[in-house]
Amino acid sequence: MISNICALNRTAIILLAFGSFSVSCQNAEQLAFTQYRVQGERLYQQHCSNCHQPKGKGLARLYPPVAPSDYLRNNFEKIICGMKFGMEGEIIVNGVMYNQRMPGVAALTDMEVAQIATYIYFLDSGNKKRITTTEVSAILGRCP
């Protein structure tokens, strides 16, 4: 009987500990998301807003919008690669055709690409999930 109570208590303690652990993990991730979003916005204004405009609305038929953009939502890897290595060829964004070369920003680090990506996906659809540097490094390693 006594050993049964102990076993129960142990389970309760483990559950409690696990509960608070996952809560603090969630907060840390929320904080990391906010840091990436804020840094990403700064980098976007520096490297991308000349063409895509400060709020991501694009410019006429020359530069496509990034917010909102159906192309953005459906071509995650192409966009990660494009930021660093450039992009060219015909693309359709929200039903409008664009075909002009976009220069890449070769100097961006993997983390900076992840921060800009976190920001533009947030800007496009309110996505509150951080795009991690690990994820981005893996994609950049296999760009065409």
Ligand code: HEC
């Ligand atoms: C010199 C102007 C210029 C700059 C600077 C630039 N882009 Fe682009 N971007 C373009 C053009 C032009 C296209 C269309 C490419 C094509 O026709 O294939 C494009 C396409 C895109 C697309 C895919 C289409 C869409 O709108 O969803 C994304 C996303 C994008 N750019 C994001 C960025 C980001 C992020 C940066 C900054 C790191 C950036 N661009 C910097 C001109 C630019």
